[in-house]
Amino acid sequence: MSETDMKLVVVGAAGRMGQTLIRIVHEMDGVRLHAAIGRPGSPVIGRDAGEIAGLGPIGVPVTDKPLEAFLDAEGVLDFTSPATSVEFAALAAQARIVHVIGTTGCSADDDAKILAAARHARIIRSGNMSLGVNLLGVLTEKAARALPAAGWDIEILEMHHKHKVDAPSGTALLLGEAAAKGRGISLAQHSVRVRDGHTGARSRGTIGFATLRGGSVVGEHSVILAGEGEMVTLSHSATDRSIFARGAIAAALWGRGRKPGFYTMLDVLGLN
Ligand SMILES: NC(=O)C1=CN([C@@H]2O[C@H](COP(=O)(O)OP(=O)(O)OC[C@H]3O[C@@H](n4cnc5c(N)ncnc54)[C@H](OP(=O)(O)O)[C@@H]3O)[C@@H](O)[C@H]2O)C=CC1
Numbered sequence: 702m703s704e705t706d707m708k709l710v711v712v713g714a715a716g717r718m719g720q721t722l723i724r725i726v727h728e729m730d731g732v733r734l735h736a737a738i739g740r741p742g743s744p745v746i747g748r749d750a751g752e753i754a755g756l757g758p759i760g761v762p763v764t765d766k767p768l769e770a771f772l773d774a775e776g777v778l779d780f781t782s783p784a785t786s787v788e789f790a791a792l793a794a795q796a797r798i799v800h801v802i803g804t805t806g807c808s809a810d811d812d813a814k815i816l817a818a819a820r821h822a823r824i825i826r827s828g829n830m831s832l833g834v835n836l837l838g839v840l841t842e843k844a845a846r847a848l849p850a851a852g853w854d855i856e857i858l859e860m861h862h863k864h865k866v867d868a869p870s871g872t873a874l875l876l877g878e879a880a881a882k883g884r885g886i887s888l889a890q891h892s893v894r895v896r897d898g899h900t901g902a903r904s905r906g907t908i909g910f911a912t913l914r915g916g917s918v919v920g921e922h923s924v925i926l927a928g929e930g931e932m933v934t935l936s937h938s939a940t941d942r943s944i945f946a947r948g949a950i951a952a953a954l955w956g957r958g959r960k961p962g963f964y965t966m967l968d969v970l971g972l973n
Pocket residue numbers: 712713714715716717718719738739740741743780781782785802803804805806827828829830831871945
């Protein structure tokens with residue numbers, strides 16, 4: 702451990718991503734686990750964060766006092782729920798620290814509140830923190846620009862584990878936004894998120910989404926560009942949650958010393 706290590710708080714410590722983050726922060730140079738936060742009333746409060754994450758004791762008890770932890774920290778890694786991330790964004794703004802948000806499924810109202818918190822906090826947010834997916838987003842934008850809507854239909858397919866609560870995934874929406882940007886259209890006005898029954902033929906220029914859920918799948922995403930007699934498929938497979946954790950930590954380190962504002966992984970990775 703060094704004096705210059707960035708002091709990070711992992712919120713949602715008991716979750717799938719929370720446990721992964723605790724393990725990766727513990728093993729990475731340049732960062733230190735300052736605190737771990739659990740949901741008030743959760744049985745993990747008071748337990749050692751390392752034990753919860755399968756590391757053995759590391760001397761950091763899980764607490765339910767986020768503001769106390771944030772005021773003495775430099776960054777927060779947050780993969781929780783929309784309401785919790787909105788609440789923590791306001792606390793990160795109060796503490797003037799870096800807030801890395803991986804939580805998906807936020808409403809437009811949640812988005813507005815997170816953006817407001819970025820007046821004082823340094824917020825870095827993405828539906829997917831991995832390098833591979835962010836590169837896929839760039840490739841999707843290029844492909845959508847190159848292949849005209851008149852002959853090429855865009856469909857986005859995703860599959861995740863059976864516990865996932867939001868759909869389409871944050872990544873699918875990120876890829877949809879990239880495709881819409883390449884086409885110069887608004888995703889909100891052109892997306893087809895559900896098909897059922899007699900839907901009629903596909904409308905030209907729409908971007909379709911299909912969602913699969915099951916088992917322990919970490920994250921599978923494909924962007925399919927379907928033309929007459931040919932098809933281009935761009936895809937990404939996540940096999941280990943550590944890719945999201947490493948990306949989130951890289952984002953926190955990137956945000957250290959930056960001005961308050963709202964950033965994405967494209968800024969962090971220099972892909973913007
Ligand atoms: N952007 C990215 O790269 C990625 C994003 N995600 C997203 O991250 C989010 C979490 O995913 P995952 O880890 O699988 O989900 P989990 O349900 O496993 O974890 C969420 C955790 O947050 C905790 N939590 C909820 N409210 C609070 C609170 N007020 N204070 C402290 N902790 C709280 C929950 O506690 P409890 O269990 O007690 O309710 C739970 O432990 C999802 O939105 C998912 O889509 C996931 C992977 C990558």
